[in-house]
Amino acid sequence: SEFSPPFFMRKNKYNATPQIVDGHRFPSKREAKRYADLVLLQRAGQIHDLRIQVAYPLKVGDQTIGKYLADFVYWEGKAEIVEDCKGYRTPLYKWKKKHFEAQYQKKLKET
Numbered sequence: 236s237e238f239s240p241p242f243f244m245r246k247n248k249y250n251a252t253p254q255i256v257d258g259h260r261f262p263s264k265r266e267a268k269r270y271a272d273l274v275l276l277q278r279a280g281q282i283h284d285l286r287i288q289v290a291y292p293l294k295v296g297d298q299t300i301g302k303y304l305a306d307f308v309y310w311e312g313k314a315e316i317v318e319d320c321k322g323y324r325t326p327l328y329k330w331k332k333k334h335f336e337a338q339y340q341k342k343l344k345e346t
Contacts, residue, residue: 251322259287266306266320269346273307282316285309289317293334303335305343318344 251263257274261267276282289308293301307318317335321328332343 263320263322265322269318269320270307273309277309282309282311291317291335291339293331293338301331301334303331315341316344317341318346320346 251265254261254264254267256267256270259270261270270287273282273285277285286308287306289305291303291305292299293303305317306320307316309316309318317339319328319332335341336343
């Protein structure tokens with residue numbers, strides 16, 4: 236067609252439509268909506284220190300073998316919450332989740 240959306244707004248291989256909220260690009264409407272919800276919770280004082288796209292190195296012994304990129308990290312009371320907003324759970328994601336939880340001794344919240 237004559238009109239082609241800019242490259243940063245094209246759908247990905249899972250048919251998710253990227254969204255831009257507050258200057259942040261999210262790969263899906265689901266993730267953008269979750270971000271908006273978390274911003275409201277932070278404004279209401281229910282969570283604090285909201286961060287997006289936080290990288291955690293995945294290690295075996297002293298060797299870094301990869302990284303897990305959390306969609307959101309925030310504090311709810313005295314608990315740090317690491318959250319992933321998933322529509323489709325790939326085998327690689329499932330492995331990274333298990334590795335993250337074992338290495339960091341922390342449950343990953345899926346929304």
